[in-house]
């Protein structure tokens with residue numbers, strides 16, 4: 007704590023992992039002697055830089071950007087960029103730390119990193135977003151490379167931003183290095199299913215959890231939070247598997263639509279018109295928009311928090327339990343507070359932590375890198391099936407580690423233990439580096 011003052015989210019993420027590792031270090035005392043835990047908590051490299059750009063009125067604007075290259079024991083640093091006014095070092099470090107373990111869980115050869123900026127894309131024109139992205143990449147490019155560090159999107163960074171970033175990387179380096187960024191458009195080296203991957207993967211993981219209790223999503227009432235990339239495709243896949251998805255949200259409130267969310271309309275409003283969920287509600291006869299309301303007040307059997315960190319606290323968790331929730335899977339990173347997680351676990355609710363449940367996004371980024379490396383591109387169905395199998399594998403790894411350490415059904419412990427063991431073994435094998 008004293009080493010990283012004021013980085014609350016980073017402390018929270020580290021504590022959550024370390025709480026699971028007592029039995030692991032008792033079984034592997036060499037991890038203590040080799041200071042593996044201290045090393046794993048310290049990023050290999052952290053970059054902080056100025057991003058100057060000119061707005062549409064000709065005024066110079068300044069933002070701060072970060073890239074935290076956390077751990078490369080398993081492969082090049084891999085993890086998204088977030089553009090949101092709340093971004094500071096503590097958020098980027100929490101996300102980078104989580105990413106190390108998430109990437110290990112996928113079973114793919116990728117290390118962990120994360121980046122972002124306090125730039126707020128809301129209300130900015132395309133030209134402003136482009137100038138910002140170009141300025142950011144003018145510094146960041148020297149730290150990237152398909153074998154070094156491979157960013158992707160996150161909150162506030164979608165296909166438009168990745169396109170501008172890739173364009174500037176290509177221009178500065180004079181290299182068409184497709185594998186340097188993922189989440190690219192299909193026209194220039196992107197992968198099928200990358201857009202859908204995080205949401206779909208979260209739902210595939212949820213199905214695997216429910217199957218351990220002999221049940222499924224079919225016929226279940228589902229609530230998602232957020233209405234961005236992860237939320238939209240979690241809702242789409244849940245509905246395709248027979249669930250009744252009735253609510254979603256943004257930072258101004260939530261919409262409840264008892265007819266079931268019309269995902270095509272939601273996509274139009276969010277992805278094309280760049281509107282709000284209130285605009286969606288205005289176009290649906292029976293939908294209601296609740297300004298400033300908490301989406302967790304809507305009763306459901308399956309809750310998929312897909313917005314942002316610490317959006318679901320213990321009071322919301324208790325309310326969900328009272329109203330009969332049976333499964334919660336984190337599509338976002340750390341959306342449930344530690345107290346909320348305890349409420350779910352004590353009530354016997356199936357609970358999937360983000361580093362397991364939302365690993366499908368980065369896994370499909372790794373599939374994009376594979377396609378780029380072999381100058382190949384796969385079809386939608388083939389890529390979706392690879393994603394589904396990867397999520398089955400993530401679930402198996404978590405469940406197996408939880409069983410092995412006497413904590414059956416505890417996906418938090420299972421995810422932390424399984425991924426830690428893989429990263430720790432690699433770090434030991436690579437020596438003191």
Ligand code: NDP
Pocket residue numbers: 159160161162163204231232233234235236237255256257258312313314315317337338339364365367368
């Ligand atoms: P988007 O920017 O596409 O969407 C974010 C959504 O969350 C928006 O609807 C936003 O609403 C909402 N939101 C943000 N803050 C709040 C808040 N305080 N209260 C309510 N709603 C809020 O981001 P993504 O969908 O890509 O990311 C969502 C989460 O998933 C993040 O935690 C991210 O780290 C995680 N994730 C994303 C992956 C990906 O592939 N994109 C991969 C793995 C994890 P508003 O527009 O009002 O801000």
